[in-house]
Amino acid sequence: HPIAILISGRGSNMRALIEACRSPDFPARIALVISNQADALGLDLAREAGLPVLAIPHRPFGRDREAHERAIDAALREAGVETVCLAGYMRVLTPFLVDAWAGKMLNIHPSLLPHFPGMHTHEAALAAGVAEHGCTVHLVTAGVDAGPILAQASVPVHPSDTPEGLAARVLEQEHALYPETLARFLRGELPVADHDSNVEAERN
Ligand code: GRF
Numbered sequence: 001h002p003i004a005i006l007i008s009g010r011g012s013n014m015r016a017l018i019e020a021c022r023s024p025d026f027p028a029r030i031a032l033v034i035s036n037q038a039d040a041l042g043l044d045l046a047r048e049a050g051l052p053v054l055a056i057p058h059r060p061f062g063r064d065r066e067a068h069e070r071a072i073d074a075a076l077r078e079a080g081v082e083t084v085c086l087a088g089y090m091r092v093l094t095p096f097l098v099d100a101w102a103g104k105m106l107n108i109h110p111s112l113l114p115h116f117p118g119m120h121t122h123e124a125a126l127a128a129g130v131a132e133h134g135c136t137v138h139l140v141t142a143g144v145d146a147g148p149i150l151a152q153a154s155v156p157v158h159p160s161d162t163p164e165g166l167a168a169r170v171l172e173q174e175h176a177l178y179p180e181t182l183a184r185f186l187r188g189e190l191p192v193a194d195h196d197s198n199v200e201a202e203r204n
Contacts, residue, residue, distance in 0.1 A: 012041020013087035020179030117145035
């Protein structure tokens with residue numbers, strides 16, 4: 001099953017997916033890695049892994065976010081991609097790309113959604129004083145970090161935690177959760193039919 005990974009930076013979740021795809025019984029192969037940042041560290045990682053990579057910077061498109069996404073969409077189609085994994089892709093998507101890949105685009109978010117959507121989730125979790133924090137893999141819909149949840153992993157929060165320490169504890173879980181959830185999703189083991197019918201219902 002051909003997938004693409006969209007990144008903007010470090011690419012450690014991408015690396016976890018690359019490693020998982022090396023296992024012969026993993027149900028995905030990486031057809032393309034795209035970054036909107038030409039100097040993303042993750043792009044070097046992907047190149048070293050011998051994967052097809054593309055930098056599609058958003059800057060030349062100015063305020064036309066959809067034009068940038070049309071370029072991404074064209075590259076995904078050209079590469080024969082069937083499922084898209086956002087992995088630290090730091091642009092909010094317009095309805096164009098969200099609709100084009102409805103039910104076929106996953107994201108990993110560093111909190112136990114619906115708690116702490118958006119940025120700075122570890123700071124927010126510490127400020128809220130929660131005892132549990134974690135990460136979520138979800139389908140991408142128009143609302144930011146609001147799509148149907150596919151899987152979550154949690155970690156304890158310690159009173160002495162710093163945002164950095166907590167982030168590291170969560171990241172370790174992300175690296176296990178994303179490949180595992182992608183595999184279950186592609187094998188049809190997760191209930192996504194509901195999502196598709198919701199999408200249809202919303203449009204009707
Ligand atoms: C991860 O915490 C991910 O959950 C969030 O952005 C971070 C990306 O890290 N969306 P990396 O680029 O995968 O190392």
